[in-house]
Amino acid sequence: MTEALAKSSPMQLGKLKTQHIMLLVIAALLPGISVATWFFGWGLIINIGLACCFAISCEALALYVQKKPIKAALNDNSAIVTAFLFAITIPPGSTWWLVLFGIAFAILIAKHAYGGLGQNPFNPAMCGYLFLLLTFPLQMTSWHIPIEQGTLSPIGWEGFKQSILAVFPFLFASAESMVTTIDGMTMATPLIVSKMAGTNALLEANEAGLALFLRSSETGWELMNIAYMLGGLSLLAFGIIRWHIPLSIIVTVAVVSTLFYSPNSSAVFGTPYLHLFGSATMVGAFFIATDPVSAATTTKGRIFYGIIIGLSIYGIRVWGSYLDSIAIAVLFGNFCAPIFDYYCRPRVYGHTKRSLFARVTGSKP
């Protein structure tokens, strides 16, 4: 471009910049993170801190290797958002090397191998999560909650100590103390409970008194989801995200889980309530699927993208072999996003509407 062109309009610019958007996303995550910490302990906070450090280091390394300006690119805060999203999806109190592997895969492979911010076709945080789920399935499916003298004590001093030890196992005095502590801290998520019940069929379901399926057994999960939902709604109110993706995901999950739910049958699919508030659906719908870089970018495309993700979330949970499915569903949505964008273009001012057939076949109207 010539200099004369580079100096031209517009002279006046809006105030909202990329780094502000990223900070607002993090701010909107905070209520959910607070609730999650209250119920599941310091492990989450430690993981977030760790993930941020690793993410910034990996980002700096990638930029250095590519000889790109490091400071300017770090200022956009995108690596920190990836770190936050990654850390809240992995089990709290995950070991440090788990966080490192996940973040390194997310930043170095999923983001920078494709050209850095704005170029990655897949959500980096979810790529990191999925990488861990495939390589370390055991570590990725158990949630640790600190216990003090036989009762749950997520945020006490003892809990903090246990979380620290869970993240940094090399600090243990002996291998023996490690085994006892970790054992006391493992629990299953409501979805796992639901799924196990499903595979063990009717008997166990009856034993649990169906209450399990009417409502999530853990209030922690409920409150956490509500907090994430409120955070997401505030992003909507600030105009950072549009309503199309979250709404279409939530509606799709709600509709499909209502259709397949029958309380008295042996097939246990979980209530709509469990699917919306007893899992990671809200985080997925408001924070992960809305990552603009990898999501669909047209209005109609976003709705289709949300529907695909909603269907995948439910399908993988109920019929698939993975326990929670946000990561896979979002990545599946990412695969489809370019196609949706290409065929869901809005009618341009002054043009006549072209039929979908004409657009797909490329024929003139």
Add this chain to the structure above:
Amino acid sequence: MSTDSAFKLNDIKLRPHRIFGGIKPPAFKSSSMRSRIMPSPIPERLILSLRQHQGSAALPLVNVGDMVLKYQLIAAADQESALNLHAPTSGKIVAIESALIPSQLQQSEMCIHLQPDNKDNAIALNEISDYRAKTNADLVALVKQAGICGLGGAGYPTANKLKASIDIEAELLIINAAECEPYITADEALLREFAKEVVSGAEILQKICLASRCIIAIEKNKKEAVSALAAALNNSSISLVQLPAKYPAGGEKQIVQGVTGLEVPSGGYPPDIGVLVQNVGTAYAVHQAIVEGKPCISRITTLTGAPLQTPKNFSVLIGTPVSFLFEVCGIEEEQLTGAIVGGSIMGVELADLQAPVVKTTNCLIAKSTQEFPEAGKEQACIRCGFCADVCPAKLLPQQLYAYARSCNRDELESHGLFDCIECGACAYVCPSNIPLVQYYRASKQSFAKQLKQEEKSLYWQSRFQTHQYRLKKNQEDKLSQRKTKKNQAEV
């Protein structure tokens, strides 16, 4: 007019319709609206460009050393797209040489340099007592004679526009008073003080273009202008439509949509659907030209910006240097970092403050770092889609940007690059500081270049082929001639 007219516009209710996209930037209009319109003093030298707009240059009728009188024709339009140019005041022609003028491309143009004698002696004007007695062709000729062009921005010669709308029998005349861009208040100030004259101009325009209906469209937040207009429109068939304040509601295509709900077809102009759009400033100039007999020698220009002590609207003589106007407003030199011609969104940076006001200069903004800080560094596009939400043409600027970077001509075209009106709303909201409009302009220019080259190569290819064919034919002819000669010799 009958209801079975060609465009069927008479059944359409004229009321505010929703336009696509749009932004609501801070307006910064109040400071220049504080005082009334002031006639600007006569500067020491007027620089009158032979090309006042995006058209061809006029032919100068004067020589260096000539004395001219106010309103005297000094350059004539010898081509369809040129504009007549008149002397804004009396004085001596001191030079005819090139000078920088404010425009998109920052180019220099041949200019007539006039040194005023401060006597302001004028030639006699032909006032017309009743324009209604004149034929439309005469009125168009008078408009052309007065050298009037669209004073809203693009500067298309008004006479040509009127001729075109007579040819297609336009049914609706829209007088555009939206003035949606920040900082500009020229039209608002004009309406506040000269609403009657504007309405008179609009009536003349309506008579000329034979439109059955005429409306004035204005943003509803311009309270004083609206009430002045409402008073002037008493006993007039012209109606008023108040549009919601939104940029770019005043764009030509957008105002058609905002008033009628119809869209101008892609690649076309409002007359294609029977609509003629004229700016209020143009209507005022037409009133002056027809009723008072005055050619277009001045216009209303907003002078604003933080470095000016008294921002205001001037009735400024065409050719007045920008620096002179800044001085009249009391400029704080240490704050000044440059000047913008036009509004803060579609305006262009002025390379030299000595450049003169031309007929299309509606606003001059004195820049300061406090109001116009250096734009941040261009960052990666995160495809947030803010740009698509505000695009008034309903394009996908984020996709166009990606295709522009990869020079993908087919996709750029199918994504509607040429439907982009370069309003800059996308770049305004872009959180990554991407100068999107510049990418589109560069792509459009490279396309035009490519197209020219393709045409050229096709031309030379066909020339080459004919040449080859001729050579071959010549050879064949020679052979056959030789053969016949040989045969004859043998016989």
